Amino acid sequence: MTTAVSFSRVSRHFGAVRAVDDVDLSIAEGEFFAMLGPSGSGKTTCLRLIAGFEQPTSGHIEIFGTKVENVPPYRRNVNTVFQDYALFPHMNIIDNVAYGLMIHGMGKAERHKAANEALELVALPGYGDRRPGQLSGGQRQRVALARALVNKPRVLLLDEPLGALDLKLREQMQDELKTLQRKLGITFVFVTHDQGEALSMADRVAVFNDGKIQQIGSPQDIYQRPQSRFVADFVGSSNVLEPDFVKQLTGKAAYASLRPEAIRFVQSDGHAATVTGSSYLGGTTRVGLALGDMRINALIAADQVVPQNGAAVQISWQESELHLMEDAQ
Amino acid sequence: MTAASPVTEPAQGTAILPGQGGWTGSLSDRFWRNPKLLLILMLTPPVLWLGIIYLGSLFALLAQSFFSIDEFSGMVQYELTLKTYGELFRPANLDIIIRTVSMAAIVTVAAACVAFPIAYFAARYARGKWKALFYIGVMLPLWSSYLVKVYAWKLILAKEGILTWIFAKLHLTWLLEAWLAIPIIGGYSLSVSYTGTFLVFLYVWLPFMVLPVQAALERVPGSYIEASGDLGATPGQTFRHVIFPLALPGIVAGSIFTFSLTLGDYIIPQIVGSSRLFIGQAVYAQQGTAGNIPLAAAFTVVPIVIMGFYLWGAKRMGAFDAI
Numbered sequence: 001m002t003t004a005v006s007f008s009r010v011s012r013h014f015g016a017v018r019a020v021d022d023v024d025l026s027i028a029e030g031e032f033f034a035m036l037g038p039s040g041s042g043k044t045t046c047l048r049l050i051a052g053f054e055q056p057t058s059g060h061i062e063i064f065g066t067k068v069e070n071v072p073p074y075r076r077n078v079n080t081v082f083q084d085y086a087l088f089p090h091m092n093i094i095d096n097v098a099y100g101l102m103i104h105g106m107g108k109a110e111r112h113k114a115a116n117e118a119l120e121l122v123a124l125p126g127y128g129d130r131r132p133g134q135l136s137g138g139q140r141q142r143v144a145l146a147r148a149l150v151n152k153p154r155v156l157l158l159d160e161p162l163g164a165l166d167l168k169l170r171e172q173m174q175d176e177l178k179t180l181q182r183k184l185g186i187t188f189v190f191v192t193h194d195q196g197e198a199l200s201m202a203d204r205v206a207v208f209n210d211g212k213i214q215q216i217g218s219p220q221d222i223y224q225r226p227q228s229r230f231v232a233d234f235v236g237s238s239n240v241l242e243p244d245f246v247k248q249l250t251g252k253a254a255y256a257s258l259r260p261e262a263i264r265f266v267q268s269d270g271h272a273a274t275v276t277g278s279s280y281l282g283g284t285t286r287v288g289l290a291l292g293d294m295r296i297n298a299l300i301a302a303d304q305v306v307p308q309n310g311a312a313v314q315i316s317w318q319e320s321e322l323h324l325m326e327d328a329q
Numbered sequence: 330m331t332a333a334s335p336v337t338e339p340a341q342g343t344a345i346l347p348g349q350g351g352w353t354g355s356l357s358d359r360f361w362r363n364p365k366l367l368l369i370l371m372l373t374p375p376v377l378w379l380g381i382i383y384l385g386s387l388f389a390l391l392a393q394s395f396f397s398i399d400e401f402s403g404m405v406q407y408e409l410t411l412k413t414y415g416e417l418f419r420p421a422n423l424d425i426i427i428r429t430v431s432m433a434a435i436v437t438v439a440a441a442c443v444a445f446p447i448a449y450f451a452a453r454y455a456r457g458k459w460k461a462l463f464y465i466g467v468m469l470p471l472w473s474s475y476l477v478k479v480y481a482w483k484l485i486l487a488k489e490g491i492l493t494w495i496f497a498k499l500h501l502t503w504l505l506e507a508w509l510a511i512p513i514i515g516g517y518s519l520s521v522s523y524t525g526t527f528l529v530f531l532y533v534w535l536p537f538m539v540l541p542v543q544a545a546l547e548r549v550p551g552s553y554i555e556a557s558g559d560l561g562a563t564p565g566q567t568f569r570h571v572i573f574p575l576a577l578p579g580i581v582a583g584s585i586f587t588f589s590l591t592l593g594d595y596i597i598p599q600i601v602g603s604s605r606l607f608i609g610q611a612v613y614a615q616q617g618t619a620g621n622i623p624l625a626a627a628f629t630v631v632p633i634v635i636m637g638f639y640l641w642g643a644k645r646m647g648a649f650d651a652i
Binding site for chain 2: 051052053072073074078079080082083084086088089090099100102103104147148151
């Protein structure tokens with residue numbers, strides 16, 4: 001499989017701040033790749049490095065096998081959907097979508113035809129005459145997508161494109177983006193701080209923290225087998241068990257992760273814990289537990305009885321659910 | 330449990346606070362209940378000023394332009410006529426109008442060209458200390474008297490002035506002389522040539538162009554420029570298709586200042602330049618020594634009409650679309 005984007009030992013420093021610190025990365029052609037991390041973790045800077053808005057301080061970036069140092073953004077066949085959409089307010093929708101084609105010298109009739117097709121692709125036919133200001137956030141997001149896709153980029157970069165949308169619309173756009181990506185076969189690189197979004201849409205996820213990649217893998221890998229406490233904590237709020245406790249169970253002194261939904265309440269032969277609180281989440285209830293010195297969470301199905309606050313309970317889990325982590329922080 | 334702190338104590342006391350009392354308290358309550366009252370109170374004085382004193386006197390002046398002057402007695406005849414407007418088209422008066430409008434147009438174009446890079450730097454790159462320095466740099470000339478600046482320029486541009494001296498030191502006297510030898514824009518020295526008038530106009534009105542352009546550019550997010558580059562536009566194309574159209578309302582606003590201020594000024598061409606008249610000087614002369622108020626009023630109408638056409642044209646060109 002062809003490599004669409006590769007980073008080898010790429011760093012980008014802003015003064016003393018290492019926004020991107022020695023990152024190695026390889027994104028395959030046709031892949032839906034998510035960069036996940038908290039704000040300031042370097043994921044957006046990585047995206048901007050691919051787009052060409054930033055130049056690496058050191059290291060090399062290749063796009064489809066070509067080194068792109070000193071290649072300006074306008075010579076890269078890569079398009080971006082911006083977080084604020086960046087639609088031009090002085091142009092109507094059709095001219096916004098046709099902008100890239102106009103720049104490349106395509107005739108008016110031809111580029112408007114292509115732009116209309118792109119608007120149909122994002123389910124906004126007939127919106128061409130309107131101005132960006134007359135559209136809702138979700139519609140502007142689709143226009144930004146159409147404006148990027150109409151240029152037939154080799155790589156499409158999406159910078160938190162769903163961040164400004166409400167929950168319902170966001171879920172709908174997640175499905176649509178995924179369907180669109182499968183249909184067009186374009187490599188998507190998607191930046192988000194929402195782990196649910198990354199897990200549900202991406203083929204592979206890179207988890208960023210402090211300018212470094214903590215873990216790259218399939219959503220299942222990241223969620224079920226986190227390699228570090230950060231990943232366990234950030235992706236789906238796993239419980240992190242202390243080395244002392246883990247040593248009693250497995251003989252190895254290492255941090256271990258345990259998914260909240262893997263914890264079961266049992267009558268006997270479990271670990272003694274105390275209930276510290278509970279929150280009703282709709283489909284499930286999250287129960288806070290004190291297990292020795294550790295605070296952990298358990299998720300129980302809505303039809304189960306929620307133990308009282310302060311009650312002494314016994315908890316248990318399948319041994320295979322306990323996942324030892326490599327880092328010894 | 331330790332004793333509860335003041336913050337975590339349960340809230341007590343009444344849910345509705347008593348009125349503040351006194352006339353200020355009841356006035357505040359009344360304004361809150363009736364916001365339009367406050368609006369009317371705030372708007373009445375400026376509307377009266379603008380409507381009666383400002384626009385009223387302007388229309389009184391314009392009305393004068395439809396009267397004429399009796400050539401023998403020198404008395405104003407209060408009969409409506411277009412005769413005075415006809416006088417504007419006499420070759421001598423037409424020359425004044427063409428001279429003034431050309432000067433205003435050239436000053437405006439030059440001010441836009443000089444102001445744009447300054448405004449662009451200030452809006453896109455200057456931060457913190459540098460931004461403060463920019464504002465001071467642009468505004469500082471406005472803090473000193475206009476007359477002082479104009480007389481200072483007369484000295485700078487004079488035959489014995491510093492500019493001639495600099496040209497001599499750079500062995501470029503021939504260039505200055507060649508420039509002064511050009512008909513119309515040249516002259517005996519810069520301070521008595523149209524070139525000098527132009528330079529002083531440009532200097533004096535430049536801040537009025539820089540500030541609106543900077544304000545317009547300030548509202549163009551960096552992501553627009555990045556998006557344009559991302560979609561394949563070179564920096565030149567980005568300027569043409571994104572930055573310039575979005576800065577245009579600012580340029581038009583600035584050009585309204587530079588253009589109309591140049592059209593109406595009567596001090597600068599009197600102090601620096603050839604002795605030929607500009608509209609402002611003509612108005613000054615007609616209403617003063619000549620005592621021809623109707624013709625002075627008719628001259629005043631010329632810049633108003635020109636500005637009207639200018640704004641109409643700017644709107645037609647879409648200069649205000651991005652507002």
